[in-house]
Amino acid sequence: MVPRLRRAGVLRASRYGYAGNLIGTLAKTALQIRPLLNAPERARYFESVIALSKLASNARALYDEIVKILGSRRDCVLKTLLVILNNQFYQGWVADPSQPSWSPRRYTTEEYVDGASLIFSIYASLFPITDECCNHVDIAAITTDAVVYERLLLAAVRLTKFKDAETQIDGLPYQATLEGETVTISSIDPDIERSVRLGYIQSDNQAIIRIHRFRNSNPPMSMSDFLDMGFERDAFPGLLELAEKPVRRYRMMLPTAPEIFSIFAGDQMFREEVESLLLLDVNNFGNVSDLIADVNEHVTTTDIFKFQRYFTFLSGVYQRALARIEDEAERTFLTFTSTVFVMSHDNLFMQMMLIFRSEAKVRSLIDLMKMTISTGHIDLQYRPLIDLGGYYVIAPQVLAASNLVRNTIVANGLRPIALGPEDQMVNAVIDALKSAGFKVESGVELRAGGLDFELDIVAWRDGHLFFFECKNAYHPCSPHEMRNSYDHIKVGRDQLDKRRRVFSETTHKSQLLKKHGWAVDPSAEVHTGIVTANRIFHGAALNGHPVRQAHELINVLTMGKLSGEERSLSIWAGSEFHALDLVTYLEGDSIAAKQLAALDPTDWEVAMGYRRLTLATYVLDPLKLQGIMEASYPAVEHA
Numbered sequence: 001m002v003p004r005l006r007r008a009g010v011l012r013a014s015r016y017g018y019a020g021n022l023i024g025t026l027a028k029t030a031l032q033i034r035p036l037l038n039a040p041e042r043a044r045y046f047e048s049v050i051a052l053s054k055l056a057s058n059a060r061a062l063y064d065e066i067v068k069i070l071g072s073r074r075d076c077v078l079k080t081l082l083v084i085l086n087n088q089f090y091q092g093w094v095a096d097p098s099q100p101s102w103s104p105r106r107y108t109t110e111e112y113v114d115g116a117s118l119i120f121s122i123y124a125s126l127f128p129i130t131d132e133c134c135n136h137v138d139i140a141a142i143t144t145d146a147v148v149y150e151r152l153l154l155a156a157v158r159l160t161k162f163k164d165a166e167t168q169i170d171g172l173p174y175q176a177t178l179e180g181e182t183v184t185i186s187s188i189d190p191d192i193e194r195s196v197r198l199g200y201i202q203s204d205n206q207a208i209i210r211i212h213r214f215r216n217s218n219p220p221m222s223m224s225d226f227l228d229m230g231f232e233r234d235a236f237p238g239l240l241e242l243a244e245k246p247v248r249r250y251r252m253m254l255p256t257a258p259e260i261f262s263i264f265a266g267d268q269m270f271r272e273e274v275e276s277l278l279l280l281d282v283n284n285f286g287n288v289s290d291l292i293a294d295v296n297e298h299v300t301t302t303d304i305f306k307f308q309r310y311f312t313f314l315s316g317v318y319q320r321a322l323a324r325i326e327d328e329a330e331r332t333f334l335t336f337t338s339t340v341f342v343m344s345h346d347n348l349f350m351q352m353m354l355i356f357r358s359e360a361k362v363r364s365l366i367d368l369m370k371m372t373i374s375t376g377h378i379d380l381q382y383r384p385l386i387d388l389g390g391y392y393v394i395a396p397q398v399l400a401a402s403n404l405v406r407n408t409i410v411a412n413g414l415r416p417i418a419l420g421p422e423d424q425m426v427n428a429v430i431d432a433l434k435s436a437g438f439k440v441e442s443g444v445e446l447r448a449g450g451l452d453f454e455l456d457i458v459a460w461r462d463g464h465l466f467f468f469e470c471k472n473a474y475h476p477c478s479p480h481e482m483r484n485s486y487d488h489i490k491v492g493r494d495q496l497d498k499r500r501r502v503f504s505e506t507t508h509k510s511q512l513l514k515k516h517g518w519a520v521d522p523s524a525e526v527h528t529g530i531v532t533a534n535r536i537f538h539g540a541a542l543n544g545h546p547v548r549q550a551h552e553l554i555n556v557l558t559m560g561k562l563s564g565e566e567r568s569l570s571i572w573a574g575s576e577f578h579a580l581d582l583v584t585y586l587e588g589d590s591i592a593a594k595q596l597a598a599l600d601p602t603d604w605e606v607a608m609g610y611r612r613l614t615l616a617t618y619v620l621d622p623l624k625l626q627g628i629m630e631a632s633y634p635a636v637e638h639a
Helices: 002-008 020-032 040-053 056-072 077-091 108-124 146-171 190-215 224-230 258-265 272-282 301-323 328-338 347-355 360-371 396-401 404-409 415-419 426-437 481-503 506-516 550-558 580-588 591-597 622-632
Strands: 176-177 181-185 239-244 249-252 339-344 370-372 385-387 389-396 440-447 451-461 465-471 525-532 545-549 568-572 601-610 609-621 633-637
Touching: 002 040, 002 146, 020 040, 020 146, 020 440, 020 622, 040 056, 040 146, 040 176, 040 440, 056 146, 056 506, 077 108, 077 146, 077 258, 077 328, 077 396, 108 176, 108 451, 108 568, 146 176, 146 181, 146 415, 146 481, 146 601, 146 609, 181 190, 190 272, 190 591, 190 601, 190 609, 190 622, 224 301, 224 415, 249 301, 249 328, 258 301, 258 347, 272 301, 301 328, 301 347, 301 360, 301 396, 301 404, 339 568, 347 360, 347 389, 360 370, 360 525, 389 545, 426 440, 426 465, 426 481, 440 506, 440 633, 451 506, 465 481, 465 580, 481 506, 481 545, 525 550, 545 550, 545 580, 550 580, 550 591, 591 601, 591 622
Parallel strands: 181 609, 370 385, 465 525, 525 545
Antiparallel strands: 176 181, 239 249, 339 389, 385 389, 440 451, 451 465, 568 633, 601 609
């Protein structure tokens, strides 16, 4: 019963108009039958609901502020918000996390997009969505009313943090505690939050490494350079005209320059597109070229890059034209009236046909990209064509800056297609185990101990028997998505609980070894591990089953080194790999444990009126990590 309540989010105050008293009362009633709950974590969950419900009235105040502003600017607020976001992305907004939570500088562009997405959802709950919703911008936002939109976005961003907290206590191993006027969200096991932070840090580092190498390898021209060169040579004459009615704005005249579309139809990639591909490569286990693949029956990842290229080009054309205007007031005015597009369905279809020349492809591509504004969970970076009925409204720079291939796959539930018929991560781990001298079998079906098993990977070497469950979830970008990764590793935990219990018995172990034809001692020690494609939860352990990221596991098996610019650190106990090196990596004083030890606690606080919402999290101390690693592993000079 309780797991179903949590999965469905039944006790979220945000579902009931932020009625904290109602939710708190329900949770208190549940706690009155504490002996019947059967598990301490269920009681802890209701206690967390009660604690978080104390913030619901403050969240309601933020919601009411949003509603009030939307009501006073119903006809112009949505397009104005998109202009503000679009400009943030184009100008390269840099957040300052040291700022207080009421400061606009505190938050990232992605957090502002989350806030704006929530505003769109709230708007849809108040007013009908029509083609007239985005006809106008709020010119007063340029001058006197700029602070109103600042307040609107800040209220929405803080409200998303409350909703994230609800997601964390419902769908993740987190709890809420109340002390005074502060509600703190923390992982029940501190290593869970440490592993989440470590995972994001490692993913970012891997992306930086790939892009750094790429930029030092004679990369292709960027779209930005292409546009600069074109404007210097006046290569795009007549592409824009200054229209005066119904409002003064720049207007694109693409029908007069159809040759422009050849830029988007070619398969040659611009620098930004290759860098987006390298971001996908962070959790890839094949060649980078493997990422150029089918997304569905009609659309490939290359098609999505071309679609994105088109709007990157359009955005750049407008922004460069605006940059030539010396009068700041005029430039700002035209930024608001020109840089967010409203296109009819037919017009967008026609433009896409000039690029792709396939009706089936274009219709499928538009279906993947379009978003209907609703009261449910929406994200402007996942479905960037906002469908108003007969028109789409598009913030081109928001679209251009999105990890659109990844977001499209996630938003449309296309992960199984993207993985293909074989999981390359599983194959890569199997190959690494074999190269390290293990006997290996995968996809093993066996009945033992009265249970039917399908084992992802079984490996043996030097008197040690390993069971690995492999989970290839996409890299999560929010608590909402993180539930997917956590659900995967929970399944792995439950599977490995059974494997460890059954195959720790010599009889069943002998049965397994005999099935594989392995003439080895059945007294082998049993070890388990959950192997993940993404790095979130790397270093955590569930019921004693360590979670390890596949790339690092493969490195331990095949290279045994932590690479640095001038020298590396050897992580094997000796000059060659032995099974005990893997045992240490999984169960002992492992690399992951040392990495987690370099994360120091910190609090991330959001003011919610007179109350506060705090996330108990961790930050990496790079010097501390370096010291721990250098004290633990011998250095190996590069040849």
